[in-house]
């Protein structure tokens with residue numbers, strides 16, 4: 001395990017600290033990408049939805065916002081799972097509550113993202129194929 005980084009006020013080069021923080025955050029993204037199949041699936045779906053929005057000339061901002069919400073919640077879920085496994089590697093009802101609730105947050109956001117995607121993209125998509 002690596003040592004802890006210097007505390008912000010003790011760091012003689014604060015800007016270097018910002019880059020270091022970005023590096024740690026990127027490590028988190030790579031970790032989630034490696035171990036979480038759902039994170040990869042959600043990232044691919046977000047790219048697909050963004051590509052469709054651009055192709056259909058639909059405002060891509062809502063797609064970006066809901067994608068950011070789902071992916072961020074998946075990262076938080078991954079973080080919570082790691083902590084829960086550290087605290088209680090064996091079955092504990094409270095860990096079950098915590099993990100299930102964190103997973104529910106991702107599920108809920110994904111459901112609403114799907115609704116936003118369908119509402120925004122389906123009508124112009126059907127129009128492109130002459131089905132509207």
Ligand SMILES: Nc1ncnc2c1ncn2[C@@H]1O[C@H](COP(=O)(O)OP(=O)(O)OP(=O)(O)O)[C@@H](O)[C@H]1O
Nearest residue numbers: 036038081088089090091092093095096099100103
């Ligand atoms: N230590 C534990 N104590 C109690 N229940 C647990 C524990 N670990 C896992 N569970 C239960 O199993 C479910 C799945 O947990 P797990 O950590 O495997 O996540 P997951 O849903 O498979 O997520 P992912 O596939 O994203 O890793 C949890 O939602 C919870 O209900």
